[in-house]
Amino acid sequence: MFFRREKPRTITFEDRLEALRRAGFRVDPEPGGATRQVRVSRNGCAAVVAEGAGGTAEVRSSVGLLVNGEIASLVDAGFQKFFLTSKGCRRPALAPELRAIHSFQQDAHEALGIGSLYNEAMGTVSRLYQYDRLENRDRGVPKRPWET
Numbered sequence: 001m002f003f004r005r006e007k008p009r010t011i012t013f014e015d016r017l018e019a020l021r022r023a024g025f026r027v028d029p030e031p032g033g034a035t036r037q038v039r040v041s042r043n044g045c046a047a048v049v050a051e052g053a054g055g056t057a058e059v060r061s062s063v064g065l066l067v068n069g070e071i072a073s074l075v076d077a078g079f080q081k082f083f084l085t086s087k088g089c090r091r092p093a094l095a096p097e098l099r100a101i102h103s104f105q106q107d108a109h110e111a112l113g114i115g116s117l118y119n120e121a122m123g124t125v126s127r128l129y130q131y132d133r134l135e136n137r138d139r140g141v142p143k144r145p146w147e148t
Contacts, residue, residue, distance in 0.1 A: 013051040016112050020049075023111040039071075044097075045104040046071050049112065057112040063105045065097055074101070076126035 013036065017027050020040055030037040030048055037050040037060065048061040048071070064071040065083050072083035074093060081093040109116055 010055065011113065012055040013057060016055075016057045017049075019111040019113075020108065023107055025108065025111070040108060041066060042104055042107075043100050045101050047104075047108065049108075057114065059108070059112075059114070063101055063108070065093075065101065067091065074098075074126045081126065 017038065020027055025040050025042045028039045028041070030039045035050050035052075037048055040047050040049050044066050045063060046066050047059050047063045050058050050060045052058040061071055062073050064073045066072070067083060067085050067089055070085040070087065070089075072085045072089070072091070075082045075084045075090075081098070082090050083093055083097075084090050106116065108114075
């Protein structure tokens with residue numbers, strides 16, 4: 001019929017994972033977690049993606065570099081950026097690695113149907129900011145000189 005409307009197709013989590021595979025990503029199951037999680041990797045970069053409500057995809061971990069099988073998060077130390085693993089392995093970030101992470105994040109968000117935020121579109125975003133001049137910055141209000 002001429003006025004026949006197409007039924008809207010709901011995109012499932014499996015469809016989103018298949019879009020990642022078509023975009024050149026490797027999708028491996030990730031153990032643990034209450035919901036279904038997978039590790040998405042390409043060119044030495046990786047992230048953990050989990051199934052959200054209604055078949056949506058949520059990026060659970062920050063996009064990072066694969067170091068010894070772990071996803072190393074980007075840390076900004078003020079003078080330089082570093083990659084830091086959960087076991088404490090720390091290595092300096094190089095410009096090609098930062099470009100690879102930025103490209104990975106943009107391509108993964110596009111394949112998953114996730115919108116891009118302005119600050120993420122401008123470049124790599126660090127998970128943690130640790131400037132050497134700010135001691136105990138994340139531990140609440142520091143003691144003032146007259147209180148010591």
